[in-house]
Amino acid sequence: MKLLILRLNGINSIQMSSPIEINFENSNFSHRGLFAITGPTGSGKSTLLDAISLALYGSTPRLSNISQSTAEEIVNTRAVKAIAEVEYEVEGDRYKSTWSVHRADHKLSGNFQLPKVSLAMKEGETWKILQSQKKQWLEENERRLGITEDNFQYAVVLAQGKFAKFLQANESHRAEILKELTQTDQFSQIG
DSSP states (O other): OEEEEEEEESBTTOOOSSOEEEETTSHHHHTTSOOOOOOSTTSSHHHHHHHHHHHHHSOOSSOSOOOTTTGGGTBOTTOSEEEEEEEEEETTEEEEEEEEEEBGGGOTTSOBOOOEEEEEEEETTEEEEEEOSHHHHHHHHHHHHTSOHHHHHHHTOGGGTTHHHHHHSOHHHHHHHHHHHHTOHHHHHHO
16 A cells, blocks of 8 residues: 555644645655654644544544544544545555544534545546445455554554554564565465
């Protein structure tokens, strides 16, 4: 999987009139190959990782399931809606995965509604919706990405305090995670 674009708004401390967009196809990212998310405490580093996780799996490392009753733990207190969206590429195909939630009547006093999700595939200049049901959306993202939500949390979001848990996992579980990440399971099958 190659992360191409991240869009977010209304998540944690982020509340803007329009979504923040980070375009990883921009030459500042694409020509360097490796970059780090750095900054002082409270600058939004974890929020970026939360947004990626929300957009792909509907969860964060701190909240395993975002629902009507738990949305207030991830949505900015001054926001009536929150959105996390990523565009990613797998084997030459481009996908857009979106997670969003809003308050009733789009008012701060409104209760949170059920989160909405969608997965779309780019066909030419248009996006074709592949899935908008949460369970199937999660399964499709996991299938296309080639990594489960649990293993993503383990291996990709290590900065969220999961590194020690990864290191303490038994050898076979660590090997399984690394095989998924590096997509070397086909070599094991050949061997």
